[in-house]
Amino acid sequence: MAKEIREWAVAIFIAIVVIAVIRMFLFVTFAVDGLSMDPTLEDGDRVVVNKFIYDIGEVEQDDVVVFESGQDSAYVKRIIGVPGDTVEMKDKTVYLNGEPLQEDYVTHRGESYMDNFTLSDLGVEGEVIPEGHYLVLGDNRPISRDSRDFGLITEASIIGEVQLRFWPLNEIAIDF
Template identity: 65%
Template sequence: MKKEVGEWLMAILVSVILIVLIRSFLFVSYSVDGLSMDPTFEDGDRVVANKIVEYFGGYETGDVVVFNSEVGPAYVKRVIGTPGDTVKMEDKQVYVNGEPLEEDYVVNTGDSYMDNFTLSDLGVEGGEIPQDQFLVLGDNRPISRDSRDFGMVDREQIIGEVQLRFWPLNRFGTNFD
């Protein structure tokens, strides 16, 4: 009996250690707060962010990331511009490096604040996104607080790339492009 209890305690201890290691270094779950990423994510959706994707190629245009905010809880937004890119928006069309960005996921209902912008409007000097910074926008542009409000997001602020929605179960998914 003592041996069996010891084995159970050891299994529980190993499980707890694995959970702590996974949450600390590999994956972490977040709850989407608000409608700024609608229709891709709805208020209350639960997602998993991959923390190690940065070490295997980094973040690219179109990736959905979770990042720490300086003004409150973490945000979930889409990467639109990466270091070295030029980005502007004219008449609700985003241009990255002079090419129109195809964005089937974007909600454009009515007029959005700041429909037109350039990087210089967002406080970026030199015309290109600086090293280790990213321009992020919400998919629901008319109501999203994003780089149009708070500027570029530093690489250090990014927690990870959203790779899984696990709640609600009827919206379970893995591809958010």
């Protein structure tokens, strides 16, 4: 009996260590709070964030990321501009490097607190996004707190890329 208890204790300890390593270095779950990414992600959705993806690859335009805002809790937003890009918004259309961005995920195009902006409006010196910085916007533009509110985010603030919505169960999704 003592041997069986010891075996169970070792198995439980190993499982706890494996879970801790996975959560620390590889993946973390995140609860979406608010409607700023609606309809892509809704309030209460639970997602899995890949923490190591940017250790082996680059942050790309259109990635949905979780990052530390420096103000409140972590935010989930979409990468719109990467280093070297020019970005501006005119008449509710985002222009990336001078071309209108096709944003099928944006469905809420009502009045926004900042319909038009340029990089200089966001406090960027120069005409392009500098190295190590990214412009993020929520998919629900009228209510999203994003780069229009707090400026560019740094690469160091990015926790990881959203790769899986697992809650609610009837809306499990992999690609955003």
